[in-house]
Amino acid sequence: MSIQTTIEQKINQAFAPEHMELINESHMHNVAPGSETHFKLVLVTEQFVGLRLLARHRAVNQLLAEELAGGVHALALHTLTPAEWQARGGVPASPACRGGSSN
Numbered sequence: 001m002s003i004q005t006t007i008e009q010k011i012n013q014a015f016a017p018e019h020m021e022l023i024n025e026s027h028m029h030n031v032a033p034g035s036e037t038h039f040k041l042v043l044v045t046e047q048f049v050g051l052r053l054l055a056r057h058r059a060v061n062q063l064l065a066e067e068l069a070g071g072v073h074a075l076a077l078h079t080l081t082p083a084e085w086q087a088r089g090g091v092p093a094s095p096a097c098r099g100g101s102s103n
Contacts, residue, residue: 003036019044
């Protein structure tokens with residue numbers, strides 16, 4: 001099973017999201033084609049109501065501790081309540097990679 005599929009399953013089971021996007025952004029970085037090392041997670045759930053941003057991120061990081069200790073190098077988190085999601089209308093685009101090159 002792919003890392004992306006594993007993460008999606010864990011998120012769905014733990015958070016019952018109203019909206020979830022897990023975007024593999026590895027292609028934007030200096031990694032081998034087909035890598036699963038850099039992800040952006042947009043997670044909208046009622047479970048975040050009343051939680052500060054740090055608590056939301058800790059909950060996700062704890063759930064994905066195995067993946068973060070293994071092959072996942074970066075996980076950009078956008079953790080929102082349904083009201084915040086509605087008010088924002090989306091999340092910002094990811095910046096271009098500023099990492100080193102393979103040359």
